[in-house]
Amino acid sequence: MSGRPVLRFAPSPNGELHLGHALSAWVGSDMARRLGGRFLLRIEDIDIARCRESYISQMYEDLHWLGISWEEPVMRQSERFVTYGRASDMLLKLGLLYPCFATRSEIAEATKANPNARDPEGAPLYPGLHKNLPPEEIAARLARHEPFALRFDMERALDSLEHITGSRLVTFTELDADGAPTLIERDPAVWGDAVIVRKDVPASYHLAVTIDDAFQGVTHVTRGRDLFEATSLHRLLQVLLGLKEPLYHHHPLLNDAAGRKLSKSERDTSLRELRERGADVLQLRHQLELSLQSTHESPANPP
Ligand code: GLU
Numbered sequence: 001m002s003g004r005p006v007l008r009f010a011p012s013p014n015g016e017l018h019l020g021h022a023l024s025a026w027v028g029s030d031m032a033r034r035l036g037g038r039f040l041l042r043i044e045d046i047d048i049a050r051c052r053e054s055y056i057s058q059m060y061e062d063l064h065w066l067g068i069s070w071e072e073p074v075m076r077q078s079e080r081f082v083t084y085g086r087a088s089d090m091l092l093k094l095g096l097l098y099p100c101f102a103t104r105s106e107i108a109e110a111t112k113a114n115p116n117a118r119d120p121e122g123a124p125l126y127p128g129l130h131k132n133l134p135p136e137e138i139a140a141r142l143a144r145h146e147p148f149a150l151r152f153d154m155e156r157a158l159d160s161l162e163h164i165t166g167s168r169l170v171t172f173t174e175l176d177a178d179g180a181p182t183l184i185e186r187d188p189a190v191w192g193d194a195v196i197v198r199k200d201v202p203a204s205y206h207l208a209v210t211i212d213d214a215f216q217g218v219t220h221v222t223r224g225r226d227l228f229e230a231t232s233l234h235r236l237l238q239v240l241l242g243l244k245e246p247l248y249h250h251h252p253l254l255n256d257a258a259g260r261k262l263s264k265s266e267r268d269t270s271l272r273e274l275r276e277r278g279a280d281v282l283q284l285r286h287q288l289e290l291s292l293q294s295t296h297e298s299p300a301n302p303p
Contacts, residue, residue: 005037005219009063009070010209012044013055016270017062020224020254023288027251028222029068040216041070045078046203062271066281075216077208084203087211087241088150088196096157096240097196099148101141102129117192120229125192126151150197154189161188161239170235174228175220175249186232194233210234214243225250252292 009025011017032039041063045051063070091097102110111117111124119125131153133141141148158168170188173181198204213221213234228250238245274284 003217005032005035006040006217007032007035007037007220007222008040008042008213008216008218009068010042010044010212010223011059012047013052013059014045014047014050015055016272017059018269018271019274019284019288020269022062022066022271022284023251023254023292024222024224025063025066025068026285026288027249029070031220031222031249035220037220039068039070040218041074042212042216043074043076043078044205044208045076046081046084046198046201046205046208048078048201051078058272062275065271065275075212077203077212080208080212081202083215084197084207084211087207088202091196091240092150094160094240096153096160097150098131098153098193099133099138099142100126100130100151100193100195101133101146101148119191119194126194128193131193147199149195149199151193152191152196154191154193157236157240158189161236164239170232170239172231172235172245173247175247177249177251181247184231186229186235188232188236190229191233196237206230206233206237210237210241210243213246214238214241217244218246220249221246222249222251225253254288254291 007028009028011021011025029039031037043056043059045056088097106129107124107126110127110129114127115124117125161170162168168187168189169185171183171185174184175181194206195204196207212218231248231250235245237243
């Protein structure tokens, strides 16, 4: 790896930041400082229906309050749909994506037969509806302006992966909190025919994050353990799109008092509330470090 390391914090402004985000932002900015690297902030706002401007300005205030600084300008994913479209066109031309017009209820009906087939996030595996639609039917549905998602044809994507790398598995390097590397091997097939371009916006989290990390030259992706398994999809996309491979560090997740992962709906941990209540940032940081130690072995954070 040449040049300075590049790290980033990439929140989605579809709710208030909470303590889990504070941890994530600190993990990234601390590692950037330790490595003498650059630290970027990227606003992941492709979900234009749920993201709000007010959450973005609040995010800046929260992060300043935490003592975190980042390079300007801040990238916003909602301004990059054309770039994501170019990448999905390329995958489509390679025959690795197919249009899927199926509605939620059609998918729910078709997955009933096999309720135990689930992806790593617990969502039912896509049953392959519309995978082999005749070209005339695709053309007719397009002419009727039926909304569609673009899904990976996972078998074909893995054929290409094998052609390029000699293996149907992906690997990535996971760093632990001290920076010690472990080589991880994963089978992206566990995701089935994942959505690469959503019906409502011309991108998906997986596509946008992969393209932007490469575009911004991110060398170390730091984020929560909940995204560990998704890394296999990101690695697959990187190989297929000819993008550079970063190193990864997935930090443990913070749990609430009942042992559940923190979420944006849990208002008592919102950074805005803590800030407005005059919470002490140093104490907060200390508290997060302590809870990190106790969450290491929890079910949300398998070793
Ligand atoms: N935008 C994602 C989130 O807020 C994080 C993406 C990432 O760090 O890869 O959960």
